[in-house]
Amino acid sequence: GFWKKFSEYREQATVYYKQRFIILLKGKAPNDYYVWSSYPLLNHAEEIHIRIAVLEEYESDFNDDGKPDLIEINVTFPIEERDKIFGVFYMFLFDYQLDERSRFSMETAILDDLDHAAESSSVTVSGDLWLDQAAPLWSSGRDPDHGGALINESNLDLAQYNPTTILLRNSFRNFTTTLKRKSIAWMPKRADNNNFVLHLSLRIVEQQLLYRTGLLELLKWAWIQYFACFIIIHYFVNKLRQFLFENHLLSTIIVRPNHLNELQR
Known part of the structure; x- marks a missing residue:
């Protein structure tokens, strides 16, 4: 009709890692798992399952526009010969910003729950960071925060750290981030390998965004x-x-x- 209520434009988001994460390595049995996170309450509650990991993060800005084009996160867990890793749950939190039209800012998560049939020594996950919209953006002004914090650190309820609860709560948001063109590669466990490594590689690309016309x-x-x-x-x-x-x-x-x-x- 005559009234064009919605339109589209292209923008590359500004994304930064917030140093907030939860990683759970899954063994064969339900109670056979290891946890490491940036949340002291969860680490204390899972003390017998804690396995301290080394986390490294790298950002690359290929076109010098002040926005990261690639974010890489490597997490290395020390494991013993008897440890058998068949899956991993991970959650990393990021600050996601748009400013070409409306000033949009939110805390967003990249998370997944992966399983593998064979014992593994590493998994590499890569893809394009993509904003999944259930509602249009505003055309101008400050777009209010959508969803707030995924983890409320002042809340002492441990249920909010449950992977199923996190996945469900994240799915209820109007704006979430996913990995488009995602690839997952597992490496089998080797006898001489005493580490399990999670590689996460996020490409931040320009994408088509829907907004409500002014x-x-x-x-x-x-x-x-x-x-x-x-x-x-x-x-x-x-x-x-x-x-x-x-x-x-x-x-x-x-x-x-x-x-x-x-x-x-």
């Missing part, structure tokens, strides 16, 4: 469409009128000025 843009598009329709209709009406009169398809009465004066006397 009043001026709404009126502009309505006027453009109205004017275009008016020109087309006006052209065809003139052509039709010219055709009808030139081919004498309609009866016409020609009134000359002198004859009109005589009739008025």
Whole structure:
């Protein structure tokens, strides 16, 4: 119709790692797992399952525009020969910002729950960081925070750290981030390997974003469409009128000025 309520534009988000994470290595049995996180409450509660890991993070800005184009996170867990790793749950929190139209900022998570049939010594996950929208962005101004913090550190309820709870709570948000063109590669366990390594590689690319048009843009598009329709209709009406009169398809009465004066006397 005339009223274009939504439109699209392209922007690359500004994304930074917040140094907040939860990683759970899964063994064969339900109670056979190891945990390491940035949350002291969770680490204390899972003391017998804690396995302290080394986390390294790298950011790359290939075009020098001040925005990271690639974020890489490597997490190395020391494991023993008897440890058998068949899966991993991970959650990393990021600060996600857009500013080309509305000023949009939120805490977002990259998280997944992966399983593998064979024992593994590492898993590499890579993909394009992608904003998944259940609602349009604002056209301008400050877009309010959506969803707040995924983990409330002032809350002492341990249930919020449960992987199923985290996945469910994240799915209820209007704005989430996922990995597009995602690839997952597992490496089998070797006898001489005493580590399990999680590699995460995020490419931050420009993407198409949906937003709600503002009043001026709404009126502009309505006027453009109205004017275009008016020109087309006006052209065809003139052509039709010219055709009808030139081919004498309609009866016409020609009134000359002198004859009109005589009739008025």
